[in-house]
Amino acid sequence: MAKQYWIGEFFVDLSRNQITQNKQPQLVAPKALAVLTCLAEKQGKVVSQNTLLSEVWPDTIVSPNSLQRSIAQLRKALGDDGKGQIYIKTHSKQGYSLECNVRWQPESQTDLHAKPILPECQNKIGHLEKNNDVPTKLLNWRTTLTFLFITLALSSLIGIRYATSDESQLFSVGEIRALTASDGREFASIYSPDGKYIIFHRFSMEECVNNIWAKNLETQQEYKLTEDIDSYGTHSFSPDGKQLVFIRTMDCEQPTTQKKCYQLISMDFKKALREPQPMNVLLECKTSEIRLPHWLKNNDIALLHRESTRSQLISYSPKDKQSKVLYQVDNGNIIYYDYSVKDDLFSVISIHKDSKHYVEILDSNGELISSNPIVFTPDSERKKYLVANFSPIENHLIFSTGRQFFTLSYNGEVKNISIPLDQPTFSPNFHPDGERALVIKGNYDSDIAVIPMNHLRSEQLSVNSHIIDRSAVAEDTAIAEPIGNLIAFSSNRSGNEQIWLKGNQPLVQLTKFPIDSYISGMHWDERGESILANVNNKLVQVHINGEQQHYTTPHLILELLHWHRASDKVLTFANIRGVQKLTEYDLKTSQFKVVTDKRINWADKTNNGLLVYTDNMDRFWLVDGIDAEPITALDNQGGDNKRFIIKDSTIYGMNNELELWSYNLINQHFNTLGSLPSNTINIDDIDKENVLITVRIASKKEVVEIVLKE
Incomplete structure (x- = not known):
């Protein structure tokens, strides 16, 4: 059976779940299209309800209401109010019939701009509307002229409102x-x-x-x-x-x-x-x-x-x-969803078994209308989690990567749009009138502090005196050079997140990653010659001279946890079919394996390869060989999903009371080292006698309304 056909001036495409008229596509539920196709195959004949139910819902017990809902959806898509019954006619206690001629499209031909058949149903429309005293030809000319006038008027209005059909013009901002x-x-x-x-x-x-x-x-x-x-x-x-x-x-x-x-x-x-x-x-x-x-x-x-x-x-x-x-999603996962009250539809962002992102449209009963892989542009991929909301643009969602906004069509196409915002924002939520939207805009300010451990017990501890290079933007992920005095950290001080180096010399920007980039984990090699970083879900080795080596992994890297340079083994959180899993990646052989299927909060390794992780109950576990044994001495020391680090054979962590502690895996000795500042976010690294921490200075977020130009 052909997957495409014409019903009058409506082009039906089963492969896309669409009915198109005058280049304006409408998404229609697959079951409704299956009902339409059954009627089209028996055009002009009455098809009983039982026949439609058995053909469209085989081996499934459904009520006639399901069929009636599908008929209502079809009439709405075809512009038929059900009273005149121009396209689909109801035959009381018998069934339904399709009253309009059907032209089946050859599978090799996909031109929906080909001239459609304007059959008897078009004449019926004229018959319902015409005055009997007006000749048919004159009526047709008047109808044509009226149609052209309305089309030109609508085109003018659309041109005034949107300038062009390009999505970048649809979001011309008049006021913030x-x-x-x-x-x-x-x-x-x-x-x-x-x-x-x-x-x-x-x-x-x-x-x-x-x-x-x-x-x-x-x-x-x-x-x-x-x-x-x-x-x-x-x-x-x-x-x-x-x-x-x-x-x-x-x-x-x-x-x-x-x-x-x-x-x-x-x-x-x-x-x-x-x-x-x-x-x-x-x-x-x-x-x-x-x-x-x-x-x-x-x-x-x-x-x-x-x-x-x-x-x-x-x-x-x-x-x-x-x-x-x-x-x-079978063998996949749902990442995010939104609901449109106006259209009574769900949009779902998911990852399938092929590890690709999909955009899926569902009706209010959860029935799948369309499912398409998302075709990202290079600049739209720089997003940890894709949060796409419904927008006023027909058949399009909108999402943000920070300072850039993108439209996402129901077919999976992504396009960049321009909104003049100078700070990172979250994806917008639109007003019911579609003329304005709310976004959350603001700046997060954190700094890197290096605090001697013997200062942690001092009541006079002032974190401000230990900040390495104050800025008014977000800085974190500090790591100390193993054999030198350099400290690498990520910072937004140049406008985008980059790797910076702090030593005896002035501060140096080591990288120039593109706009809206983000860094999730960094580690020095043992000789202090390069840094391995997770940048935009991909592993990048950055050398001190600025040269970079990019690694291709079969899955998106969510977090870089540990790098053993001698063996080139990398411990990561990876996104596997939409689920975060603890994995190990061999940079030399490109082999990739899942370490455990358990839900893990954080993990690190000792120099000799012992694995330590915390589970979703914040309990510590030690993996030596195959079995995982609980570290009961660290019960209640994990805090709420807090990170920890391992140096040699000693674990360093922070509990909910903001106490820094250590635990030696060899002699099993636990020690409370002192209290960290109240604004400590994470412990980043241990440098000989110092602890490197990220401290929160300020966080300013506000609700902003963007008003679109008329």
């Missing part, structure tokens, strides 16, 4: 304005369904928790919605705008498989505008994780649900207190 301006850190902002309010989180740097706030865009008045400060996640409105739903993360009272528990919370929004409201717990997860709630049109709540290492898209009914799986 800040909506929040406190000393706090604001993020996770959305519009209310009526567009009158924005909802956002205000974060406390001292307590590392947040409250949920609302702001009236007309009066500029702000409202604190939650009674208590806590750890809240992203939020969503009910379709009527009366309820707000969000995720609360907290420590499990009796952890079994994970330390954190998750609650789905709802709140009366109107009441919260008068005074902070208590939380209504809809759902609690103690052995799995839920995130990204979206309230659906049918009043169910969609969630991304993770058990073990893989995520699935589910819907939860607060009324029935039941959940069901909407979509999951």
